[in-house]
Amino acid sequence: MNRHAVRTHLSRVILAVMLIAEPVQAQWVTTFETFYLQASHNWTFRTRYRSADRLFNAFDYGHAILYETLLTKPGADSTLLEAHIYDRLTKKILLSPPRVPLEETAIEPMYARLAPEAKAMFDWSHILHRQIYDVLADERLDDPARDREVQRLIAYYKTRPDLAFSSKPKSMELMQEQPYSLAFRQKFPKFNGLIWGYHWFQVGLYEPLLTGTTPAEREAGIRATIGRFFQMLTDPLRTLPYQMPMTAAVAPLFAARYPEAAIIFDNLHSMHDVVSDILANPAVPRNQKRAEIVKAGRMFRDDTSYVMPVAAWLTMSAAMGVNNMGGPSVGFSPDLPAPTVTRGAVMQHDRATGRMTGMKVGEMTGTMEGMSHEQMGHDTPPRDTTRTPPAPVKPRKP
Amino acid sequence: MRTGTVAAIVCCSALIMARPARAQTDYYNTDAGRPVLIEDAYPLERRGFELQVAPVRLSRARGGAYTWGVEPELAYGFANRAHIEIGVPIAYATRAGARGAAGISGVDLSVLYNLNAETRIPALAVVAEVLLPVGRFGPPRAYPSVKGIMTRTFPVARVHLNAQYTFGQAITSTVAGPIGAAAQNVEVSRWLAGAAIDRTLALQSLLMTAELYARKPLDVSEDVEWNSGVGVRYQLTPRWAMDGGVGRNLTGPAQAWYLTAGGAYAFGLPWSAR
Numbered sequence: 299m300n301r302h303a304v305r306t307h308l309s310r311v312i313l314a315v316m317l318i319a320e321p322v323q324a325q326w327v328t329t330f331e332t333f334y335l336q337a338s339h340n341w342t343f344r345t346r347y348r349s350a351d352r353l354f355n356a357f358d359y360g361h362a363i364l365y366e367t368l369l370t371k372p373g374a375d376s377t378l379l380e381a382h383i384y385d386r387l388t389k390k391i392l393l394s395p396p397r398v399p400l401e402e403t404a405i406e407p408m409y410a411r412l413a414p415e416a417k418a419m420f421d422w423s424h425i426l427h428r429q430i431y432d433v434l435a436d437e438r439l440d441d442p443a444r445d446r447e448v449q450r451l452i453a454y455y456k457t458r459p460d461l462a463f464s465s466k467p468k469s470m471e472l473m474q475e476q477p478y479s480l481a482f483r484q485k486f487p488k489f490n491g492l493i494w495g496y497h498w499f500q501v502g503l504y505e506p507l508l509t510g511t512t513p514a515e516r517e518a519g520i521r522a523t524i525g526r527f528f529q530m531l532t533d534p535l536r537t538l539p540y541q542m543p544m545t546a547a548v549a550p551l552f553a554a555r556y557p558e559a560a561i562i563f564d565n566l567h568s569m570h571d572v573v574s575d576i577l578a579n580p581a582v583p584r585n586q587k588r589a590e591i592v593k594a595g596r597m598f599r600d601d602t603s604y605v606m607p608v609a610a611w612l613t614m615s616a617a618m619g620v621n622n623m624g625g626p627s628v629g630f631s632p633d634l635p636a637p638t639v640t641r642g643a644v645m646q647h648d649r650a651t652g653r654m655t656g657m658k659v660g661e662m663t664g665t666m667e668g669m670s671h672e673q674m675g676h677d678t679p680p681r682d683t684t685r686t687p688p689a690p691v692k693p694r695k696p
Numbered sequence: 697m698r699t700g701t702v703a704a705i706v707c708c709s710a711l712i713m714a715r716p717a718r719a720q721t722d723y724y725n726t727d728a729g730r731p732v733l734i735e736d737a738y739p740l741e742r743r744g745f746e747l748q749v750a751p752v753r754l755s756r757a758r759g760g761a762y763t764w765g766v767e768p769e770l771a772y773g774f775a776n777r778a779h780i781e782i783g784v785p786i787a788y789a790t791r792a793g794a795r796g797a798a799g800i801s802g803v804d805l806s807v808l809y810n811l812n813a814e815t816r817i818p819a820l821a822v823v824a825e826v827l828l829p830v831g832r833f834g835p836p837r838a839y840p841s842v843k844g845i846m847t848r849t850f851p852v853a854r855v856h857l858n859a860q861y862t863f864g865q866a867i868t869s870t871v872a873g874p875i876g877a878a879a880q881n882v883e884v885s886r887w888l889a890g891a892a893i894d895r896t897l898a899l900q901s902l903l904m905t906a907e908l909y910a911r912k913p914l915d916v917s918e919d920v921e922w923n924s925g926v927g928v929r930y931q932l933t934p935r936w937a938m939d940g941g942v943g944r945n946l947t948g949p950a951q952a953w954y955l956t957a958g959g960a961y962a963f964g965l966p967w968s969a970r
Contacts, residue, residue, distance in 0.1 A: 322817065325815040325816045325817050326812055326815075326817060327812055327813040327815050328776075328777065328811075328812055328813065329813050330739075330741075330742060330776050330777045330810070330813070331741040331742065332741055332742040332743055332744075332773075333741040333742065333743045333744030333745075333773065333962075333964040333965075334964060335964065335967055336963060336964030336965060336966055336967065341934055341935075344934070359898070359899065370851065391899070396899050396900075396901065397901075398901050398931050398932075398933060398934055399934060400898055400899070400901065401722060401723070401724040401896070401898060401901065401931075403724065403849075404724055404896035404898040404903075405898045407849045407850070407851060407854075408849075408851060410814070410849070411814050411815055411816070411849055412815070414813040414814065414815060418813075450968070450969060453969040454967060454969070588815075
């Protein structure tokens with residue numbers, strides 16, 4: 299073999315190695331798990347509010363089976379999720395939820411393989427969610443102690459910057475104005491509503507723990523919020539949330555007291571929707587889904603992408619309308635509130651002020667009841683809506 | 697002779713139990729020996745502890761010799777993707793017509809390091825381990841080992857492959873004394889290779905597993921031995937995971953059956969923000 303042939307051959311080998319090495323590098327993931335913060339309040343919520351705690355386990359299953367189904371059965375008829383799996387979740391699993399937190403990898407093994415970093419982000423944030431419940435449910439802690447413990451939990455959460463969602467608010471553009479956005483809610487509106495119902499419950503359940511002044515009041519509040527969640531399942535396309543529940547709207551006392559946690563949870567829930575869209579959208583090729591999820595995860599972790607001021611986030615949350623999110627989680631009237639926009643509508647907001655600037659998808663319907671007029675482009679200056687729980691909603695017959 | 701035989705059985709069983717027991721928090725993260733030997737490639741969580749409180753093992757060898765063993769273990773996730781573990785196996789053996797004997801059968805120190813989380817690339821891990829000559833029934837000398845682990849997940853099951861090699865002097869029948877007699881039956885492997893498959897019932901937090909592996913005993917006079925086992929792991933509470941299993945040496949001189957059951961308790965380190 300002459301020198302030229304050797305050089306050509308060598309070049310081809312190097313090129314081949316480079317082509318193989320890049321995908322291998324992209325697939326080499328070194329994420330890992332950290333144990334939850336050891337504390338005296340560990341698992342208190344589970345002990346005191348068993349039925350609510352078990353619902354969280356069922357929600358974990360719902361999220362996981364959703365991702366696994368979207369990923370592994372992309373060509374399946376929509377009835378697989380909208381009818382078969384939805385019915386199984388709402389008629390069996392939610393009625394008899396698992397007794398311990400689930401190992402989601404066992405439910406979504408292929409999704410866990412696709413994006414272990416994103417799965418780890420969700421797991422880490424779900425731990426924060428649950429540990430804050432433990433703090434608020436621990437009757438041994440007074441208010442200052444609770445506040446200290448929640449701050450300690452958030453500090454512990456942030457010890458994993460590779461997993462922690464940003465505690466800076468993100469504009470809804472990141473969630474619903476990306477090239478892949480809306481695929482999930484448009485193809486699977488019922489399941490999307492269920493996921494939003496889960497999120498309503500997950501942030502909303504903090505509220506009765508804060509508004510209740512005695513253990514009995516807190517227990518009654520938890521029971522009422524559980525009842526409200528099941529009420530949302532009665533006529534899913536009509537009664538489940540029409541918008542992603544924002545913590546500041548659904549649980550205003552919690553958001554005002556622990557704004558960082560509230561922002562983290564909104565970012566977490568936004569990313570849940572983003573992953574659903576990426577998986578559900580056929581325009582994202584299968585071999586690009588991992589890259590898109592990882593990219594989205596990066597943007598949800600950083601403190602720069604799509605960031606808006608806290609005041610703007612509060613304004614945006616109010617402008618989206620709590621009635622479109624399932625309503626408040628405490629102090630509600632017997633009937634569910636009537637949404638004021640079409641299901642899955644995309645409202646646009648000014649990133650600097652949070653004020654609504656238009657509707658990209660969908661439209662306003664009927665009354666604006668439950669929406670904050672002053673946050674919709676009128677001249678009233680913005681205010682901290684998290685400190686003013688929404689007024690009770692007038693019952694509305696369907 | 698009788699004493700020597702009992703000691704041999706004790707050592708044999710104790711050293712089986714002295715195999716590395718990786719500790720991980722929940723039922724889904726399999727640990728070597730809990731209940732099957734072949735394990736997955738994932739470590740205990742960072743900052744997490746796991747205490748194997750009372751993993752019990754009963755084995756019955758050909759000829760009716762029974763051995764009871766308990767191996768308390770403590771593992772700690774000391775670094776990202778790594779944990780360290782210490783186990784102190786204690787054995788008690790009886791045989792018809794013979795007086796029982798009990799004792800510590802070595803101290804097992806190991807470190808597992810996970811290389812990666814599974815994607816299209818399987819999860820990989822390496823283990824360094826040493827079985828120290830501690831206790832009445834400990835091995836005659838330290839035996840260091842290295843092991844490679846691979847875990848691959850499929851939609852219906854996971855598959856784990858383990859391959860281990862042990863360094864150190866081969867055991868022969870020329871070693872004197874009761875330990876020497878025991879050593880004739882020592883089951884530290886020169887090498888070990890095997891596979892396990894597990895299937896999870898996620899809503900029940902129950903994992904079912906089965907394994908098959910081959911090992912070459914350090915005793916040069918023994919042939920390659922085949923072993924099998926099945927078991928379950930179950931998440932009882934968020935902190936407690938239970939396990940149980942049964943297995944058998946398919947070949948080899950003892951052809952023993954074993955039953956095993958245990959529970960692991962998980963907890964973390966206190967932490968405060970500076």
